[in-house]
Amino acid sequence: MNRCGVFDSGIGGLSVASELLKSKLFDEIIYFGDTARVPYGNKNESTIIRYSLEALEFLKNFDIDFLVVACNSASSVAIDELRREAGFPVVGVIEAGVKALDAAKTSNILLTGTKRTIQSNKYQNMLLDLGYQNIISVATPLFVPLVEEGITEGKIVDEVFELYFGDIDKSSIDYVILGCTHYPFLAKSFKKHFPNAKLIHSGQAIVELLKNEYGLKEKSDTSIKLFASDNPEELRSKAKEWLNL
Amino acid sequence: MNRCGVFDSGIGGLSVASELLKSKLFDEIIYFGDTARVPYGNKNESTIIRYSLEALEFLKNFDIDFLVVACNSASSVAIDELRREAGFPVVGVIEAGVKALDAAKTSNILLTGTKRTIQSNKYQNMLLDLGYQNIISVATPLFVPLVEEGITEGKIVDEVFELYFGDIDKSSIDYVILGCTHYPFLAKSFKKHFPNAKLIHSGQAIVELLKNEYGLKEKSDTSIKLFASDNPEELRSKAKEWLNL
Numbered sequence: 001m002n003r004c005g006v007f008d009s010g011i012g013g014l015s016v017a018s019e020l021l022k023s024k025l026f027d028e029i030i031y032f033g034d035t036a037r038v039p040y041g042n043k044n045e046s047t048i049i050r051y052s053l054e055a056l057e058f059l060k061n062f063d064i065d066f067l068v069v070a071c072n073s074a075s076s077v078a079i080d081e082l083r084r085e086a087g088f089p090v091v092g093v094i095e096a097g098v099k100a101l102d103a104a105k106t107s108n109i110l111l112t113g114t115k116r117t118i119q120s121n122k123y124q125n126m127l128l129d130l131g132y133q134n135i136i137s138v139a140t141p142l143f144v145p146l147v148e149e150g151i152t153e154g155k156i157v158d159e160v161f162e163l164y165f166g167d168i169d170k171s172s173i174d175y176v177i178l179g180c181t182h183y184p185f186l187a188k189s190f191k192k193h194f195p196n197a198k199l200i201h202s203g204q205a206i207v208e209l210l211k212n213e214y215g216l217k218e219k220s221d222t223s224i225k226l227f228a229s230d231n232p233e234e235l236r237s238k239a240k241e242w243l244n245l
Numbered sequence: 246m247n248r249c250g251v252f253d254s255g256i257g258g259l260s261v262a263s264e265l266l267k268s269k270l271f272d273e274i275i276y277f278g279d280t281a282r283v284p285y286g287n288k289n290e291s292t293i294i295r296y297s298l299e300a301l302e303f304l305k306n307f308d309i310d311f312l313v314v315a316c317n318s319a320s321s322v323a324i325d326e327l328r329r330e331a332g333f334p335v336v337g338v339i340e341a342g343v344k345a346l347d348a349a350k351t352s353n354i355l356l357t358g359t360k361r362t363i364q365s366n367k368y369q370n371m372l373l374d375l376g377y378q379n380i381i382s383v384a385t386p387l388f389v390p391l392v393e394e395g396i397t398e399g400k401i402v403d404e405v406f407e408l409y410f411g412d413i414d415k416s417s418i419d420y421v422i423l424g425c426t427h428y429p430f431l432a433k434s435f436k437k438h439f440p441n442a443k444l445i446h447s448g449q450a451i452v453e454l455l456k457n458e459y460g461l462k463e464k465s466d467t468s469i470k471l472f473a474s475d476n477p478e479e480l481r482s483k484a485k486e487w488l489n490l
Binding site: 035036037042043044047141142144145146148149151155156159160163230231 | 280281282287288289292386387389390391393394396400401404405408475476
């Protein structure tokens with residue numbers, strides 16, 4: 001029996017859990033969303049580290065063999081501390097997203113994320129270390145509340161894209177990194193505004209990394225258990241909708 | 246020396262603290278923003294009550310004589326529990342807002358607020374008890390992130406107003422209750438879309454209630470102390486900007 005813990009600040013990480021379920025790399029997935037303290041994106045580094053270690057403690061109760069940090073803000077500031085305390089492999093969406101970029105080093109890469117993720121420079125530094133030269137990074141904090149309100153296309157979304165990306169030559173962008181687990185729900189709008197770009201989803205990137213670096217193979221079936229620090233019924237209802245449970 | 250504690254889930258309550266400072270009804274104001282767990286608007290009732298009681302415990306350390314609950318979500322679900330534990334008067338923005346409405350009972354009243362505030366029906370029930378008959382209530386959750394991003398007028402705001410109020414005969418509205426401490430920052434846009442409406446601000450309403458029901462009089466000067474459970478430097482910088490400190 002191999003078990004994977006998935007941790008996110010809220011319900012957005014279900015987009016990662018969904019890909020993990022489809023991939024069948026684990027017998028069981030234990031999802032924990034810290035919905036009592038969501039969002040992490042605008043909180044201090046030390047606070048995010050403390051909350052992340054508490055999530056790890058909770059998930060350890062389930063004898064997990066892997067931890068997937070599905071929250072970009074936590075991945076950007078708490079991954080080292082989580083690795084130190086875990087005693088098993090810890091995989092974050094940021095390194096997964098960067099490794100999933102199989103691109104020419106001169107590609108035009110647009111990185112989007114919360115303020116905390118962008119300001120941490122974690123993504124940018126990893127991209128620079130790998131030799132990528134043309135990186136534009138834009139903090140897009142309004143995308144999370146829009147997705148949570150179910151507004152993923154249309155006039156308001158187009159105006160917000162204009163606000164954030166008005167100065168960018170959109171047709172020149174080759175890759176867009178969706179650096180927040182909520183952003184895959186805006187995929188259609190990203191495709192519309194960046195017609196030549198390939199979108200990098202955290203969930204798909206995590207599955208690739210687990211296969212490539214840990215040699216995990218497909219099992220016959222994967223089950224999932226869902227936990228939240230607040231509003232577990234909302235998590236379960238969203239999971240029903242998004243994961244076809 | 247009389248001291249007033251002001252509690253909000255985040256920095257929005259500074260709009261209330263600002264009016265309290267101007268009114269000079271207290272020698273000292275102690276502001277606490279629970280920024281480590283903001284926002285409350287989408288959290289469960291029991292969680293909001295627990296967080297509110299923790300805020301009260303913290304503020305009791307300062308020997309306060311009054312507590313102003315500047316958070317609408319907390320006012321809508323935790324005011325009874327706070328009164329039970331406080332041992333001094335506790336005043337909330339909801340009752341203050343309702344009492345500030347000095348209007349004909351047939352006036353058309355538009356109530357705006359977070360999902361939690363609107364769903365609690367606390368405002369609506371108090372308005373009905375006072376005999377008001379024409380109440381339209383609309384949850385407007387995107388307003389908080391817009392204000393926090395500094396977007397308070399222009400195309401995006403107009404589109405969001407259209408989304409929330411598209412079906413309402415705007416010129417017929419006599420009063421708009423700004424049922425969230427962030428909303429006074431959108432006053433200009435509210436004025437534009439509801440040209441005939443008087444706006445009800447929580448901060449001004451609280452000052453009126455303290456004068457009318459507790460007979461508080463103007464002092465020579467009021468000082469303020471600021472505390473936050475996360476990012477105190479951001480609270481202080483916003484306070485500098487908004488309170489002219």
